[in-house]
Amino acid sequence: MTKEELISYIQENFSGKVELIENDMPEPYFLIEPKAIVAFSRFIHDDNKLIMHFLMNLSGVDTKENMEVVYNVCSYRLKHRLFFKTVLPHEKAEVDTVKEIWAVADWHEREAWELFGINFNGHPNLTRFLLPDDWDQGHPLRKDWVGRDVIPFPEGK
Amino acid sequence: MGVNDKLPVHAEQSPGGGIITTELNKIFTLTQAKSLWYLLFGTACCAIELMATGASRYDFDRLGMIFRASPRQSDLMIVAGTITYKMAPVVKRLYDQMAEPRYVLAMGGCAIGGGPFHYDSYSVLQGVDKIIPVDVFVPGCPPRPEALLQGCLEVGKKLRTQKIDDWRVR
Ligand code: SF4
Numbered sequence: 001m002t003k004e005e006l007i008s009y010i011q012e013n014f015s016g017k018v019e020l021i022e023n024d025m026p027e028p029y030f031l032i033e034p035k036a037i038v039a040f041s042r043f044i045h046d047d048n049k050l051i052m053h054f055l056m057n058l059s060g061v062d063t064k065e066n067m068e069v070v071y072n073v074c075s076y077r078l079k080h081r082l083f084f085k086t087v088l089p090h091e092k093a094e095v096d097t098v099k100e101i102w103a104v105a106d107w108h109e110r111e112a113w114e115l116f117g118i119n120f121n122g123h124p125n126l127t128r129f130l131l132p133d134d135w136d137q138g139h140p141l142r143k144d145w146v147g148r149d150v151i152p153f154p155e156g157k
Numbered sequence: 158m159g160v161n162d163k164l165p166v167h168a169e170q171s172p173g174g175g176i177i178t179t180e181l182n183k184i185f186t187l188t189q190a191k192s193l194w195y196l197l198f199g200t201a202c203c204a205i206e207l208m209a210t211g212a213s214r215y216d217f218d219r220l221g222m223i224f225r226a227s228p229r230q231s232d233l234m235i236v237a238g239t240i241t242y243k244m245a246p247v248v249k250r251l252y253d254q255m256a257e258p259r260y261v262l263a264m265g266g267c268a269i270g271g272g273p274f275h276y277d278s279y280s281v282l283q284g285v286d287k288i289i290p291v292d293v294f295v296p297g298c299p300p301r302p303e304a305l306l307q308g309c310l311e312v313g314k315k316l317r318t319q320k321i322d323d324w325r326v327r
Binding site for chain 2: 130131132133137140145147149150151152153154
């Protein structure tokens with residue numbers, strides 16, 4: 001499907017809960033409520049006209065105001081792609097896991113949890129993944145994070 | 158006369174070159190400097206340059222340098238690439254597993270002092286000399302193969318000034 005077809009198809013079948021983010025990319029980009037993430041993922045994965053069987057990437061983002069989780073999915077069979085994201089508050093960054101839909105989300109969610117402190121409810125194994133096993137300094141990719149051994153970039157350079 | 162010419166000057170050469178008398182120290186370090194086997198080990202982009210140096214265009218082999226896939230058989234560890242905090246214990250263990258005499262060459266900015274990851278980094282060790290002793294530093298990002306070759310020759314030079322008695326015996 002082309003970008004326009006994808007947009008109208010998804011807005012028809014999932015009305016009210018999705019919000020289109022205008023962009024210049026060749027793929028549609030949607031903003032979804034945190035509560036609807038699992039339902040939306042299930043829909044695009046199972047729907048016969050979308051068949052998004054492949055989660056290309058799942059990443060956390062810290063925008064200072066909010067935390068975000070961005071999902072990139074594609075369909076090998078129908079050769080189209082779709083991006084969507086959800087916005088979470090800083091203090092309580094929580095969203096349901098999509099591990100049951102795309103198994104690859106397991107590691108991606110562990111990474112987002114470890115580096116950003118985003119909790120994925122229902123994930124069975126949110127444990128240390130990329131950082132050293134004895135790491136005790138929190139979630140380093142958060143904007144407000146201050147590390148113990150970090151050498152700050154010199155002012156004015 | 159072949160090998161006789163290359164021996165240290167105080168080697169006594171017998172007529173015809175059949176028998177030589179020399180110092181054990183000299184012959185040992187000389188042969189070792191000519192067969193520095195290095196540990197096949199790279200952690201980031203510098204390892205690509207290490208591979209290029211090992212391949213036919215620059216040809217490590219002509220210095221007698223052959224990679225070994227086991228620390229037990231290596232004399233030289235070329236730390237090629239970024240060492241993260243997670244990798245640091247592994248590097249330390251590899252170094253501990255090497256037999257004496259052993260040498261370390263830190264290749265590239267990352268192994269010397271964090272390189273591009275010196276500032277604002279939560280995960281990169283700021284220089285491999287924090288965990289293991291380093292003999293030669295080769296700067297660059299990445300160093301060119303010529304620089305690495307020169308670094309290895311420097312290791313050979315350093316090696317030839319050492320005494321067998323200095324080697325630690327465990
Ligand atoms: S010094 Fe440069 S080339 Fe070498 S590992 Fe670091 S970033 Fe890569």
